[in-house]
Amino acid sequence: MRDSAFTRSYAKPDHEEKPCKAFCPLKPSNNARSLGKKRSLELLLTGKLIDAKEAERIGLVNKVVPPEELDKAALELAEELASKSPIALQMGQTSFLCYVRYGIY
Numbered sequence: 001m002r003d004s005a006f007t008r009s010y011a012k013p014d015h016e017e018k019p020c021k022a023f024c025p026l027k028p029s030n031n032a033r034s035l036g037k038k039r040s041l042e043l044l045l046t047g048k049l050i051d052a053k054e055a056e057r058i059g060l061v062n063k064v065v066p067p068e069e070l071d072k073a074a075l076e077l078a079e080e081l082a083s084k085s086p087i088a089l090q091m092g093q094t095s096f097l098c099y100v101r102y103g104i105y
Contacts, residue, residue: 035058035059
């Protein structure tokens, strides 16, 4: 599902979490919808690096998991979605994206 985002934490035992650039300046319109215009523009113009926990806190990613659990977490979400009605998922996603596009919340 392209509207979900996962990232992995780069924290290792006895090490500080490394910042990862979780913002993609190539798709600022997508980030503006996820983060809001002000936060998106700040990250775009400053090139500020944020860590995985901050990306989750501000809503840029859905979930932060350890690197070794990333594939498992994505597969679990995919399996959960696959167990649902495809028509209901398509209708729900289409409705949601229309609301987002036209600013109706």
